[in-house]
Amino acid sequence: MIFKKYLVVVPGIILAFVLYTLSQGLNNIIGIEILGYAKSPISTAMIAILMGIILGNIFKMREGFLLGLDFTQKYILKLGIICLGIQLKPFEFLKFGTVAIPLIIVCIISVLVVIKLLIKKLKISTKMAYLISIGSTVCGTTAIMATAPIIKANKGEVAYAIANITVFGIISMLIYPYFANIYFNGDPMYVGLFLGTAIHETSQVAAAGLIYDQQFNSPETLNVATVTKLIRNTFLIIMIPLFAYLFNRNKTKKNNYSILDIFPYFVLGFIGMIIFRNIGDQVFLTENSQILWQHSVTTIKDxxxxxxxxxxxxxxxxxxxxxxxxxxxxxxxxGLVAMVTVGLVSIIAMQTFTKLFL
Structure with missing residues (x-):
């Protein structure tokens, strides 16, 4: 019975893998065969999402595929992020974190203030403003879905907010890697911090970091962006209670929520992979064991x-x-103002905090 339950997601997972394979093949044809590079300068992740958008809007996805696609977005994405931890060392995680935390706090406060002022002019619902705010500042759709029941948002408001975050997240995901490379002169720390704070969804940040890595050969940028976004995700456990208080402070009935339900546990998996990598580096010291260990590390990275x-x-x-x-x-x-605000604040705050902490 349990086997049948999970079997339904297989078609969608296979479809995602096939599209990835096609994207990789197309990437090699364009970058290597046509342009003549030894390694394609084009990002496979970018081709994959663009092909997905085109095909997904030309053909209607069957229900059997949608379940697997949803599983891929939620769980295979998290597995990929956990595996990225194999590239990091603990001191790097702490180094990025000292800069990322104050930067994230400033970005969150700035966006909340700007949206608070903006909704007075546009006169959109408070619930909608809350959803767009937390989606823009913390972790996109996950934050929206976690906040919606707390403030009793209806399905239409949730759908609007998710569409908003998705649209502007994809735009920033495709544009920001190239903008950041130019603006920050290819500095991996600055670019990674910017991508990790200025793009909405975890998947979008991971994609932007991967696009940058594949385009400009900078795995450090991918590491910094991932760590920054994962730290940013943990702010959900602060923002949800805060929004619950703000929304219900004048109401007699309070909404219940559980920190355990909203905590992003895959962050612990990411940290665990960092520890695993560093234990392996200390344990496998002989020549033969080192070769096997490095091969394992490379396999996990790939x-x-x-x-x-x-x-x-x-x-x-x-x-x-x-x-x-x-x-x-x-x-x-x-949504547009939130995207621009978090990007500008990220740039200004980053240049301030990096001088203080680095």
């Missing part, structure tokens, strides 16, 4: 990129461009 690219293909296939029509211009403006 697997992480495959999993992330599959997740990007699934995101693309699940993105319905018709949602743009249903958003309306007011939430669209709020």
């Amino acid at each position: 697997s992480a990129k495959v999993f992330l690219s599959m997740a990007m293909a699934a995101v693309g296939l699940s993105t319905n461009l018709k949602d743009l029509k249903s958003m309306g211009y007011k939430p669209f403006i709020v």
Whole structure:
């Protein structure tokens, strides 16, 4: 019975893997065969999500595929992020964190203030503003879904907010790696911090970091972006109670929520993989064991990129461009302002905090 339950997700997972494989093949044809590079300068993750968006909006996805695509976006993505931990050392995690935490706090406060002022002018619902705010500042769709029942948002408000975050997250995911490379002169620390704080979804940050790594050969940027986003995700356990208090402070009935239900546990898996890598580096010291260990590390690194690219293909296939029509211009403006605000604040704050902490 349990086997049958999980078997239904297989078609969607296979579809995501096939699209990843096609993207990798197309990437090699364009970058190596046509352009003549030894290694393609084009990002497989970018091709995967763009192909997914095109195919997903030309063909209607069957229910059997949607279940697997959803599984890929949620769980295979997290598996890919956990595997990325194999590239890091503990002191690097702490180094990035000392800069990322104050940067994240400033970005969250700035966006909340700007949206608070903006909704007075546009007169959109408070619930909608809360959902867009937490989606823009913390962790996208996950934050929206966790906040919705706390503030009793209806399905229409949730759908609007998710469409908003998805649209602007994809735009920033595709543009910011190239913008950041130019603006920060290819500095991996600055670029990674910017991508980790300025892009909404965990999947979008992972994709942007992977795009940057594949385009500019900078695995450190992918590491910094991932660590920054994972730290940012943990702020959900602060923001949910805060929003619950703000929304219910004048009401007699309070909503119940559980920290255990909203904590992003895959962050612990990521940290565990960092520890695993560093234990392995200390244990496997002989020449033969080192060769085997390094091969294992390389395999996990490569697997992480495959999993992330599959997740990007699934995101693309699940993105319905018709949602743009249903958003309306007011939430669209709020989402645009939130995206621009978090990007600008990230740049300004980053240049301040990196001078203090680095």
